[in-house]
Amino acid sequence: MKKILCVVALSAAFCVNLFAKDYEVKMLDVNAEGTMVFEPGFLKIEPGDSVTFIPTHKTHWAKSVVIPAGASKFEGKLDEKFTTKFDVEGVYIYECPPHKIMNMIGIIQVGKPTNLDKVNAAVPKLEKRASENKGRLENYAKQIVK
Ligand SMILES: [Cu+2]
Structure with a gap:
């Protein structure tokens, strides 16, 4: 029984990998x-x-800025292409540090x-910092699929 469970678990992990996609976010x-x-x-x-x-x-x-429990923080570098993988389910909020005051956030x-x-x-607190593009993060938060 343990062996069967293991095979099922392994193939599930493999399937997730097979269909994993890479998305692009432009800055x-x-x-x-x-x-x-x-x-x-x-x-x-998807995970x-x-x-x-x-x-x-x-x-x-x-x-x-905000990540689910058990997830890893991430940070790219100035003007560099940066790829990160998301294995832990949940909602991630991220920002561009030099432009957070302009609500450059996603x-x-x-x-x-x-x-x-x-x-x-977190959303109202992060919105408070913004002197421009107010309400942008609130708009994104409304799109979260429950
Ligand atoms: Cu920026």
Whole structure:
């Protein structure tokens, strides 16, 4: 019985890997949504998927701010393409450190929103820091699929 369970578990892990996707988030000075902005700002993916942050415009990088329990923090480097894999389900909020005051911030939802309470508590606090593009993070948070 233990052997069978092990085989099932192994093939499930393999399947997840087979269908894992890589998504792209552009780091921009401006788009239709406003200035200093991630595109897309809200992204829904599945566990095992990866996201690559693309330095389309200069002076940006992505750093995690709120992550689910058990997940790893992430941070790219200035003007560098950066890929990170998301294995732990939940909602991740990340920002561009030099432009957080302009609300350069984004949300990646990985599977189910396991940490919604934490996210709902963080969003108003993060919005308060923004002197421009107010309400952007709130808009993204509304797109979280429950
Ligand atoms: Cu930036």
